[in-house]
Amino acid sequence: MKKYTFTEKKDTRSGFGAGLAELGKTNPNVVALCADLIGSLKMDAFKKDYPERFFQVGIAEANMIGLAAGMTIGGKIPFTGTFANFSTGRVYDQIRQSVAYSDKNVKICASHAGLTLGEDGATHQILEDIGLMKMLPGMTVINPCDFNQTKAATIAIADHHGPVYLRFGRPTVPNFTPADQKFEIGKALMLNEGTDVTIFATGHLVWPAIEAGEMLAEMGINAEIINIHTIKPLDDEAILASVAKTGCVVSCEEHNRLGGLGDSIAQLLVKNKPVPMEYIAVNDSFGESGTPDQLMTKYGLDKNNIVEAAKKAISRK
């Protein structure tokens, strides 16, 4: 098992803030909008340095999405910022009609996704956002795994013409991807080559997948681990190549089992190469209050669950 180390834990939302600040400097067409959550989204630096390109819209997310769509007319590249729940479910029809169907170059940037929002509880812990966004024709859906990757993804999506959903979160997590790693939309990243099982992980589940790989190695199981940072478009080629080698799959995501990464992978496999597959995901329920670690354990999303799922997938081969 390839060894991964990190020097510090950082939040992915700060990676977004850093990427946005960088874009302020390098791309004069980038504008940013926020619905009364500047601090939470780490948009302070952009706001301070580029006040004429920053728009505080207040607690009015529907208006924010429409404004962003309109701002593209004349060449701006709007980045909207609010919590994942208010970035998707609350404004689904605005995104559907004014952004996706209208082919607008809007970047919907969503923090506090999933259970790891923690103590605020289920009203804010959206677990359906990946599904909502990936169903929209033309929408790109990205869920990076750490600070460095979120920063790189933020910068990369400014150069991609078309609507993008960028999902990140609140807790600090190991920052292990190289700071200079280029972000390629739609390109899965091989983290460990293996032969017995493939673990496909996205977002905050990538680090636990690495930890699970280490535990499996100690048991003599050689797991292939792949970071699927882009859920749509899915890297079909990388997934099928890996499964051809390992013959079974575990998908890992901080999302409802219905409609997320696992379902996208399952659809691909059913059509091309059906193999045993286990889901690490929330089992069609809402979340609740608690610390992020407590919640990830209670809802079956920690490294031990991944190890068990991998063993089960292998046993079904």
Next chain:
Amino acid sequence: MPTTEKLKKVALQVRRDIVRMVHAVNSGHPGGSLGCTDYLVALYFEVMNHNPEFNMDAIGEDVFFLSNGHISPVFYSVLARSGYFPVKELSTFRKLNSRLQGHPTTHEGLPGIRMASGSLGQGLSVALGAAQTKKLNGDKSLVFCLHGDGELQEGQIWEAAMYAAHNKVDNLIATIDVNGQQIDGSTDQVLSLGSLRAKWEAFGWEVIDMDGNKMDEVLKTLNYAKTQTGKGKPVVILMKTEMGFGVDFMMGSHKWHGVAPNDEQLAQALAQLEEPIGYNYCGDY
């Protein structure tokens, strides 16, 4: 010929297009389309500085957004008659493989459309965004948008209204089609709007009244509204119209909101809308 007379002839032709388009597919929304014809004709044939060589970014051009997308027949007719696409394409309205979808969309690449609309309440936000980009670009041209009065029941409109005044978006002229009708009945019966003037004024807008079915007044008021831009406040025109204007049996009721005339009714309507033959931009497709 004086400008108003020319515009009236174009409006007559547009009204003929509307009833013929909805009749041909036995679907669509003639009532609001007929009511807003004079406004849209004045905008596209006189008031706006725009280029039918369509460019999405509209740099240096005035732009218009239709928020109440169901009145697509009048929008399509006016776009075609002002040169955005061939007039004969109006015959494809609402048919399979047409660029003229039931509600306007950018998706089929129809020149003149910059935003999909139909799901109500979204157009004011979009228009404000476009207006703010114009300001960022140092572009002095204006943004126009049209909304139904029933559409004001959508909450997003008021989010946008609050935002516009707070941010002094004064390069935008919104118009509300105050015809007092919506699908299920009059606005008073369904969900009364109260005083629209008081509401928009309370939200910090400059409010102008207009009779939307008198061409000379429409022209005069739109030109006046332009003089009210650039003064630190967004501008809204409360445009009183008659749904179905120009066709007597379609007027004064919500019944023709989304119903097409049959053959007999079409003939009756066209008899009331004399074809302005021989005039520029006119002649049935």
